[in-house]
Every structure is written in C-alpha cells, then in structure tokens.
Amino acid sequence: MLEIRGVTKHFDGVKAVTEVSCTIAKGAITGLIGPNGAGKTTLFNMICGYHVPDSGLICFNSLEITGKPPYAVAAAGIGRTFQNLRTIKKLSTLDNVMLAFNPGASLFASLKKGKERQNRERAQELLAFVGLSDKAEEPAGELSYGQQKLLNLACCRALDPALLLLDEPVAGVNQEMTVKILGLLRDMRDEGIGVLVIEHNMEAVMEVSDRLIVMAGGRVIADGEPAQVRENSEVIEAYLG
Amino acid sequence: MEYLLHILIMIGIYSIVAMSLNLPAGFTGLISVAHAAFYGIGAYTTALLSLKAGIPFWLCLPTGVILTAAIAFLIAWPSLRTRDDYFVITTFAFQIIVFSILNNWVSFTGGPMGIPGIPQPSVFGVPLPSHGAFLCLVAAIGIAVYLFLNRLINSPFGRILKAIREDEIFVQSLGKNVTAYKMAAFVIGAALASIGGGLYAVYISYIDPTSFTVMESIFILSIVIIGGAGSLKGSVAGAAFLVSLPEILRFVGLPNAVAANVRQILYGVLLVLCMMYRPQGLFGEYAFNAHPKERKEVEDA
Ligand SMILES: Nc1ncnc2c1ncn2[C@@H]1O[C@H](COP(=O)(O)OP(=O)(O)O)[C@@H](O)[C@H]1O
Ligand SMILES: [Mg+2]
Numbered sequence: 001m002l003e004i005r006g007v008t009k010h011f012d013g014v015k016a017v018t019e020v021s022c023t024i025a026k027g028a029i030t031g032l033i034g035p036n037g038a039g040k041t042t043l044f045n046m047i048c049g050y051h052v053p054d055s056g057l058i059c060f061n062s063l064e065i066t067g068k069p070p071y072a073v074a075a076a077g078i079g080r081t082f083q084n085l086r087t088i089k090k091l092s093t094l095d096n097v098m099l100a101f102n103p104g105a106s107l108f109a110s111l112k113k114g115k116e117r118q119n120r121e122r123a124q125e126l127l128a129f130v131g132l133s134d135k136a137e138e139p140a141g142e143l144s145y146g147q148q149k150l151l152n153l154a155c156c157r158a159l160d161p162a163l164l165l166l167d168e169p170v171a172g173v174n175q176e177m178t179v180k181i182l183g184l185l186r187d188m189r190d191e192g193i194g195v196l197v198i199e200h201n202m203e204a205v206m207e208v209s210d211r212l213i214v215m216a217g218g219r220v221i222a223d224g225e226p227a228q229v230r231e232n233s234e235v236i237e238a239y240l241g
Numbered sequence: 242m243e244y245l246l247h248i249l250i251m252i253g254i255y256s257i258v259a260m261s262l263n264l265p266a267g268f269t270g271l272i273s274v275a276h277a278a279f280y281g282i283g284a285y286t287t288a289l290l291s292l293k294a295g296i297p298f299w300l301c302l303p304t305g306v307i308l309t310a311a312i313a314f315l316i317a318w319p320s321l322r323t324r325d326d327y328f329v330i331t332t333f334a335f336q337i338i339v340f341s342i343l344n345n346w347v348s349f350t351g352g353p354m355g356i357p358g359i360p361q362p363s364v365f366g367v368p369l370p371s372h373g374a375f376l377c378l379v380a381a382i383g384i385a386v387y388l389f390l391n392r393l394i395n396s397p398f399g400r401i402l403k404a405i406r407e408d409e410i411f412v413q414s415l416g417k418n419v420t421a422y423k424m425a426a427f428v429i430g431a432a433l434a435s436i437g438g439g440l441y442a443v444y445i446s447y448i449d450p451t452s453f454t455v456m457e458s459i460f461i462l463s464i465v466i467i468g469g470a471g472s473l474k475g476s477v478a479g480a481a482f483l484v485s486l487p488e489i490l491r492f493v494g495l496p497n498a499v500a501a502n503v504r505q506i507l508y509g510v511l512l513v514l515c516m517m518y519r520p521q522g523l524f525g526e527y528a529f530n531a532h533p534k535e536r537k538e539v540e541d542a
Contacts, residue, residue, distance in 0.1 A: 048414065074416035086411035088404045090527060098397070099404050103416020107425055110398040159416060 075104020089141025283435025355449025469525025
C-alpha cells in the first residue's frame with residue numbers, strides 16, 4: 001500500500017536517512033525500531049510531506065506522494081502522530097477531534113455549519129473508542145500526558161485513514177495506558193488500517209508487531225518477522241553499540 | 242452633544258477596524274502591521290469614487306471591499322509562503338508602500354494635501370441629516386460586522402483558525418491547507434477594514450495620508466491586544482477605551498498640545514503594562530503571543 005523507494009535525506013552533512021526502501025502493508029502492524037538518531041522520525045516526516053526527500057520516491061496506493069504538502073498526504077489517507085505531543089490545548093477535547101474531519105476539503109466547505117451535529121456525534125464515538133468520553137468538554141491541555149496520546153489517536157481516526165504512522169505512541173506512558181494503546185492499535189489493524197509504529201519500548205513493539213523494520217545510521221538493517229529480527233546479529237550489534 | 246456623538250462614531254469605526262484585524266491577528270496569530278493601509282484603501286476608494294465619479298456611498302463601500310480583498314490577496318499570496326517571522330515584515334513593507342503612494346501620487350490621491358469635500362452619504366437619496374443618524378449607520382454596520390465575524394469564528398472554519406494559532410504543524414497533519422486558511426483570514430480582515438475606511442472618509446469628509454501611517458496600524462493592533470486577542474467584544478471595548486483616552490486627558494485639563502504627546506506615551510505604557518500583567522488583554526482568553534516557537538517546526542528529533 002505504501003511504497004518507499006530509495007529515499008534519502010541529508011541535513012547539512014547529517015545523513016539522517018540514506019537509500020531507504022520498504023513497503024508497508026495494510027491490515028498489519030509494522031514496527032519501526034532503531035537507536036536514537038537512526039532516522040525513523042525523519043522517514044515519517046518525508047512520508048507525510050514535512051520534509052522533501054533529496055532523492056527517492058514515495059507512493060501510496062500507487063499514487064506518487066513524494067513532496068506533496070502535509071495536508072494533501074493526510075487527505076490521501078495517511079494519518080500520523082508526533083513524537084512530541086501535539087494537541088490544541090485551548091480547544092476542547094471534542095473540538096480537537098472535530099478538527100480532523102473532512103481532510104483536504106475545500107475551505108468553503110468549512111464555512112458551513114451543516115454537518116456539525118453529525119460530526120459531533122461521530123467525534124463522541126471516537127472519544128468513546130479511546131475512552132475519553134468524560135473529557136469531551138475539557139480543554140485538551142488539561143488532559144494527562146497519556147490521555148493526550150489517546151486523543152491523538154482519536155484525531156487520527158477521525159481522518160478515516162488507510163495508513164497510520166505513530167511516532168512512539170507509548171513512550172512516557174504508564175503500564176496500564178500502554179496496554180490500552182496497544183489494544184487500540186490492534187483494533188485499528190483488525191479494521192484493515194495499516195499501522196506503522198516507531199517505538200523504543202521493545203517489549204511492547206515485539207508484542208504488537210506483525211513485522212519489524214530496523215533502522216540504524218539512516219539505513220534499514222533488518223526487515224522481517226519480529227522473532228527472526230530479534231536473532232539478527234547486526235541488530236543486536238546496533239543496539240548494543 | 243455633538244462632541245459625544247463624534248467620540249461614539251469614532252469608537253464605532255475603530256471597533257469595526259479592530260474586529261477586522263482580530264480575525265487574522267487575534268484568532269489566527271497572523272500579526273499584521275498593514276491594517277491602516279487596508280483601512281486607507283477603503284477610505285480613498287470611497288472618497289475618490291464618490292467625489293470623482295459621483296457614485297453613491299452604498300456602492301462605494303462594496304467596491305472598496307472587493308478592491309481591498311483583491312489587493313490583500315495579492316500580497317498574502319507571496320508573503321504567506323515565507324516563514325512566519327517574515328510575514329510581519331512583509332506587511333510592514335506593504336504599509337510603507339501604500340503610504341508612499343497615497344502621499345506621492347498627487348494627481349490621483351491629492352498627495353499630502355489629501356482629498357477635501359467628500360460628499361456626505363445619503364440613504365435612498367436623502368442625505369443623512371445629522372451626526373446622530375450617522376452614528377446609527379455606523380452602529381448598524383458595526384453590528385453586522387460583529388455578527389458576521391462571530392458566525393465565522395464559531396464555524397468549523399473558525400475552529401481551524403484558532404487551532405492554527407496554536408499549532409499549525411498539527412493542523413496540517415489533520416488534512417487542512419493551513420496557508421489557504423491564513424490567506425482567507427487575512428483577506429477577510431483586510432476587506433472588512435476597508436468598510437471602516439469608507440465610513441471614516443464620508444464622516445470626516447476630508448482624508449489625507451497621515452491617517453493611514455504605520456503608527457495607525459500599530460494603534461489598531463494595540464486596540465486588539467489591549468481589548469483581547471481572540472475576542473470580538475474585547476476589540477469593541479479596546480476601541481472604546483483607547484479612543485476615549487485622549488478625550489479624558491483633555492477633560493482633566495491637559496492642554497491640547499501636551500495631551501497629544503502624552504497620548505502616544507500613554508498608549509505605549511498601556512501596551513507594556515498589558516503585556517506584563519494581562520497578556521490576554523481585557524477580554525481575551527489567550528495571551529497574545531500564545532504560540533511557542535517549537536510548535537512551528539517539525540523537529541521531533
Ligand atoms: N530538521 C532537522 N535538521 C537537521 N538535522 C535533523 C533534522 N531532523 C533530524 N535531524 C537529524 O537527523 C538524524 C536522525 O534524526 P531522527 O530522524 O529524528 O532520528 P530518530 O527518530 O530515529 O531518533 C539525527 O542526527 C538528527 O539530529
Ligand atoms: Mg524520533
């Protein structure tokens with residue numbers, strides 16, 4: 001579904017990503033792991049249009065999206081979360097979800113209040129899905145860290161994406177919340193959404209992934225079943241330094 | 242009585258202009274110091290059309306709106322493609338250019354001599370008889386502008402503007418063309434400012450470029466900040482406060498010449514006090530500089 005071919009991005013000499021190729025399937029959870037600075041987030045930013053690759057090609061459902069602006073990528077069906085929490089803190093939790101509806105719709109469509117009631121109901125459903133129903137009217141900034149991560153997932157779902165890119169969804173989150181978030185990832189996979197997840201929590205990522213991609217120094221060094229990858233000597237070396 | 246009416250009319254006009262700036266600057270976080278230029282374009286359009294072409298006032302206003310919107314669109318197009326920090330500089334440059342044109346294109350704008358003898362507006366062919374009637378007109382238009390903006394900011398469109406102000410990277414990730422929304426906020430704001438300009442021109446019946454300087458832009462921005470960024474009521478309150486302030490100074494017995502200078506200092510002091518002790522202004526919910534720098538870049542390293 002998502003095809004990445006020979007993508008490279010260097011920042012003033014820092015070789016963040018070099019010649020990365022891989023394909024991401026729908027209806028599966030793919031883990032993306034690697035030491036800090038491996039280039040994982042940079043790869044996400046290129047897929048989502050925040051960085052234009054120096055070279056290479058990114059195709060989504062056989063449509064080229066290389067260098068398309070972020071909003072167009074989101075509208076094409078790729079949702080993402082950020083490593084640093086991003087929510088609109090002054091808006092209510094419900095309004096944060098409402099923001100995500102109709103990705104790529106024209107500006108004029110947003111002037112109409114027509115479908116607001118319908119969208120509000122749908123947003124309530126999505127908040128129920130992540131277990132934040134009782135926080136709907138609270139400003140997002142008042143939510144706990146873990147709850148804001150859940151809110152990010154609800155926003156992504158409101159985009160109705162075919163593919164979801166999650167940048168460290170359980171980092172800094174307690175055990176209970178981690179279990180909850182991993183459960184949500186499985187639910188979304190089972191609905192047919194492709195999930196690509198960056199995660200440092202090895203236990204979590206091993207448990208949840210159907211497939212594992214390992215990056216180090218800007219390159220893919222392993223790609224396969226989690227059990228297989230775990231045995232890979234190059235991976236062990238990269239992690240143990 | 243006439244004096245009180247005059248102040249109320251000026252408060253009404255500045256309310257319209259400040260509310261219109263609040264849409265881009267207060268709600269969207271798009272700081273512009275070109276608002277006096279748009280206000281001026283509105284004033285000159287109405288003045289020139291009514292004086293030189295005999296076009297009735299109620300046709301001058303919409304013409305000004307369309308012309309101003311078009312000009313705002315043309316400058317927003319390139320400047321919104323630059324980084325945010327440069328946007329305010331681009332608006333500054335535009336403000337300077339507009340002032341120079343008003344001041345130097347003597348054959349068209351009258352240059353520093355301005356345009357005297359702008360005809361009074363008439364409603365259905367009957368000239369507005371008094372300042373009282375004109376105040377009603379300003380109030381009616383002011384209320385219309387308020388209702389229009391209020392509806393806008395409570396629509397999905399307004400929600401997106403408020404979100405852009407806080408974190409545009411996040412809004413992009415939700416499939417919103419942030420540049421288009423900023424452009425719309427800027428253009429709508431400019432277009433509405435021109436209505437205030439048209440009203441000012443026919444009310445004062447004489448305009449010259451000194452009313453549309455960068456100082457004036459900053460005065461309008463001060464109304465928005467002191468009244469409260471992101472609050473339409475705040476803009477009205479801010480206009481009432483800042484417009485009547487010099488009158489109060491005069492009232493307490495300061496000679497005119499002194500009052501004029503004290504006025505500028507007082508505005509500056511007020512702005513600093515506001516930033517220090519009440520950054521959200523009189524009625525605003527948000528501090529004016531609410532978006533921290535890191536929210537503007539996808540660092541995420
Ligand atoms: N916008 C940027 N400008 C300059 N260097 C960057 C930028 N983004 C990332 N880098 C660098 O690229 C490398 C890879 O970073 P990143 O993709 O964030 O790694 P990861 O997410 O795997 O920890 C790091 O050395 C980082 O410092
Ligand atoms: Mg990262």
